[in-house]
Amino acid sequence: MPNGSFWPGEYKPSAYASPAGSKGESVRKYDYIIVGGGTAGAVLANRLTADGKHTVLVLEAGYSDSRQVFSRIPAAFPFLFQKDADWFYETEPQPNLNNRRMFWPRGKMLGGCSSMNAMIYQRCSPDTYNDWAAQGNEGWDWAHMQPYFEKSERFLPSADFPTDKVHHAGNGPWKTRAAAFTSPVTRAIIGAGDAIGVPKIDDLNNPNTQVGSARLQSTVDENGRRHSTSQAFLTKDVRRRKNLTIGVGVLTTKILFSDDRKRAIGVEFAQKKGTAKRYVVHATKEVLVCTGSINTPQLLMLSGVGPAAELATHKIPLVADLPGVGQNMADHLACSAVYYTKCKSLEHLKHEIKSGPAVLQWVLAGKGGLTSNVAESALFFRHEDLKGPEEPSLDVVPPPGAPDIEIIGASVNYINHTLDKLPARDSVTLIPIHLDPTSRGTITLKDTSPWSAPRIDPNYCATENDRRAMLFGMKTAIKLAATEPLKGQIHMSFDFKKPKALAHLRGKGEFADLDDAALEALWKDTSSTLYHPTGTAKMGLSSDARAVVDARLRVHGIAGLRVVDASIMPTIVRGHPQAAVVAIAEKAADMIMEDVKLSGGVSRSSASGSQEEPGLEVAGDPLALPKAEPAA
Numbered sequence: 103m104p105n106g107s108f109w110p111g112e113y114k115p116s117a118y119a120s121p122a123g124s125k126g127e128s129v130r131k132y133d134y135i136i137v138g139g140g141t142a143g144a145v146l147a148n149r150l151t152a153d154g155k156h157t158v159l160v161l162e163a164g165y166s167d168s169r170q171v172f173s174r175i176p177a178a179f180p181f182l183f184q185k186d187a188d189w190f191y192e193t194e195p196q197p198n199l200n201n202r203r204m205f206w207p208r209g210k211m212l213g214g215c216s217s218m219n220a221m222i223y224q225r226c227s228p229d230t231y232n233d234w235a236a237q238g239n240e241g242w243d244w245a246h247m248q249p250y251f252e253k254s255e256r257f258l259p260s261a262d263f264p265t266d267k268v269h270h271a272g273n274g275p276w277k278t279r280a281a282a283f284t285s286p287v288t289r290a291i292i293g294a295g296d297a298i299g300v301p302k303i304d305d306l307n308n309p310n311t312q313v314g315s316a317r318l319q320s321t322v323d324e325n326g327r328r329h330s331t332s333q334a335f336l337t338k339d340v341r342r343r344k345n346l347t348i349g350v351g352v353l354t355t356k357i358l359f360s361d362d363r364k365r366a367i368g369v370e371f372a373q374k375k376g377t378a379k380r381y382v383v384h385a386t387k388e389v390l391v392c393t394g395s396i397n398t399p400q401l402l403m404l405s406g407v408g409p410a411a412e413l414a415t416h417k418i419p420l421v422a423d424l425p426g427v428g429q430n431m432a433d434h435l436a437c438s439a440v441y442y443t444k445c446k447s448l449e450h451l452k453h454e455i456k457s458g459p460a461v462l463q464w465v466l467a468g469k470g471g472l473t474s475n476v477a478e479s480a481l482f483f484r485h486e487d488l489k490g491p492e493e494p495s496l497d498v499v500p501p502p503g504a505p506d507i508e509i510i511g512a513s514v515n516y517i518n519h520t521l522d523k524l525p526a527r528d529s530v531t532l533i534p535i536h537l538d539p540t541s542r543g544t545i546t547l548k549d550t551s552p553w554s555a556p557r558i559d560p561n562y563c564a565t566e567n568d569r570r571a572m573l574f575g576m577k578t579a580i581k582l583a584a585t586e587p588l589k590g591q592i593h594m595s596f597d598f599k600k601p602k603a604l605a606h607l608r609g610k611g612e613f614a615d616l617d618d619a620a621l622e623a624l625w626k627d628t629s630s631t632l633y634h635p636t637g638t639a640k641m642g643l644s645s646d647a648r649a650v651v652d653a654r655l656r657v658h659g660i661a662g663l664r665v666v667d668a669s670i671m672p673t674i675v676r677g678h679p680q681a682a683v684v685a686i687a688e689k690a691a692d693m694i695m696e697d698v699k700l701s702g703g704v705s706r707s708s709a710s711g712s713q714e715e716p717g718l719e720v721a722g723d724p725l726a727l728p729k730a731e732p733a734a
């Protein structure tokens with residue numbers, strides 16, 4: 103179905119903003135402007151409008167996720183890549199990965215990456231949050247964070263996953279569950295994990311142990327549809343709130359500041375690429391930047407907030423010299439070992455005709471293979487616990503119960519984000535991931551156009567430590583494959599004739615025969631992002647030169663400006679970050695409401711309390727991508 107073509111409506115910026123150049127008093131105002139209606143932005147929009155006291159404008163560059171059919175079907179998420187709802191980024195050449203430029207997808211629609219991701223729900227190990235607090239970020243330890251995970255979650259119990267057996271909450275808006283579909287090979291992976299010393303566990307969200315072999319839990323609803331933060335937090339009822347306005351298809355180009363440059367007062371945005379026409383809208387209280395780990399540093403720098411030297415290079419007038427903007431980026435690097443399976447995998451779902459019955463089953467019953475989040479199982483373990491006595495420890499050894507390596511089991515051939523067209527054969531991909539990298543990357547500006555992608559340099563595997571972890575992950579994946587009951591379910595030999603992603607490893611062979619040098623060539627060829635960039639607007643004390651926001655997520659040195667998204671993480675979580683991003687947004691909403699109460703709590707926006715129409719006509723979903731709209 104062509105996205106949005108049945109819903110040609112378009113929400114006009116003139117309904118909620120003023121043309122640039124308007125006189126001060128005539129500029130439209132909201133209490134809060136949320137830039138980016140993504141994973142975090144959708145949560146904030148809901149929470150800040152709940153009591154009806156404040157007006158909120160959300161500005162999102164993409165359109166609604168509701169009409170993105172590949173977003174709604176869990177197993178179809180790779181079909182979103184490199185299309186209109188993807189920012190479709192590419193990294194700088196990576197010297198430690200054969201100088202490859204690597205594809206980085208990011209969700210460009212309501213719900214952001216939560217509308218595109220693999221839906222794994224994991225709160226991750228408490229020690230990471232305790233570490234954030236130990237760095238001086240008061241209130242970010244696990245004891246303070248756990249209630250925010252619980253606030254957002256509505257766990258859907260099932261016969262084999264009853265509520266009383268698991269560590270979940272039931273009253274929030276965001277639906278989570280045990281994997282909606284379990285492929286035959288998934289149980290074999292968990293059994294083999296147990297056999298190699300990574301014990302089988304039921305609930306990966308038990309804060310007492312984050313190590314083990316487990317079925318992954320996912321943000322899929324009871325009808326087998328993805329439950330993005332947009333679906334969860336921007337429901338029809340929420341969208342109908344009179345104090346919430348959502349503008350889509352608009353790129354925020356700049357944050358606006360007061361004349362003394364000490365306070366953020368609004369934003370400027372554009373609707374179409376190439377047009378000089380700009381709109382402005384003012385925030386009487388705060389601008390909340392929720393544009394994610396790549397676009398947040400870009401937007402801050404384009405607005406004059408960032409490293410002075412870098413801004414000077416681009417002749418951007420300085421608002422605040424914050425050297426940490428765009429620095430400190432951590433990502434999880436993943437590599438792949440693909441085995442052909444003897445049992446049925448999800449591979450047939452890639453085939454237009456063979457997938458027919460599964461499509462029917464999904465549409466009619468919300469069940470079957472298409473409800474799988476593809477990454478159905480995983481082993482989480484410590485290198486320290488599995489390494490032999492002769493192997494030195496990694497530089498950073500997490501505490502017992504906290505993992506530093508993960509191996510995902512995906513019941514499909516998942517080489518190169520599935521972009522390489524490979525012979526359709528039932529497959530499983532074992533995907534080792536280093537969860538605790540010591541390498542740090544950067545986001546810098548290529549130029550001053552808000553339409554240009556920034557320069558993305560994850561600087562993968564710059565340290566010997568990280569390279570050793572990747573090799574160990576690969577070796578453990580191969581050991582896993584050679585262990586029953588997985589061994590009996592797969593063919594041990596590979597046969598890679600075509601994939602671009604395997605320049606150094608083509609032809610036939612057996613993984614078990616590969617020596618360290620060959621394995622290194624393999625992980626350097628097959629590795630790709632696990633899509634988890636974080637830390638580019640790090641939270642920390644003002645004495646920390648790399649810190650961009652304080653523990654209340656306020657940008658250091660500027661009033662009325664906060665960052666609320668994955669970029670604020672001081673260190674990367676040892677697992678999958680979307681649940682942490684949602685908890686961050688929940689906590690941010692509470693802090694914003696606390697602060698407004700302290701300041702008197704009176705709404706100052708012109709729209710507040712007025713009879714302004716709701717920002718969204720839900721009946722026709724004008725937030726869907728309009729037919730004639732060129733992709734921005």
Ligand SMILES: Cc1cc2nc3c(=O)[nH]c(=O)nc-3n(C[C@H](O)[C@H](O)[C@H](O)COP(=O)(O)OP(=O)(O)OC[C@H]3O[C@@H](n4cnc5c(N)ncnc54)[C@H](O)[C@@H]3O)c2cc1C
Pocket residue numbers: 137138139140141142143161162163164207208209210211212213214215216218219220221222223224352353354355392393394395397401632633634635666667668669678679680681683
């Ligand atoms: C393919 C993929 C698979 C993943 N799998 C998982 C998984 O299984 N489990 C997990 O926990 N995590 C996963 N992640 C990571 C996780 O989804 C992200 O870390 C998290 O969702 C990021 O949330 P965010 O709010 O920081 O940013 P986003 O969700 O990216 O939100 C940013 C929003 O801002 C908008 N925006 C950006 N710039 C502008 C601008 N200038 N003007 C207006 N709007 C703008 C964007 O369009 C987007 O909607 C995955 C990510 C991807 C891409």
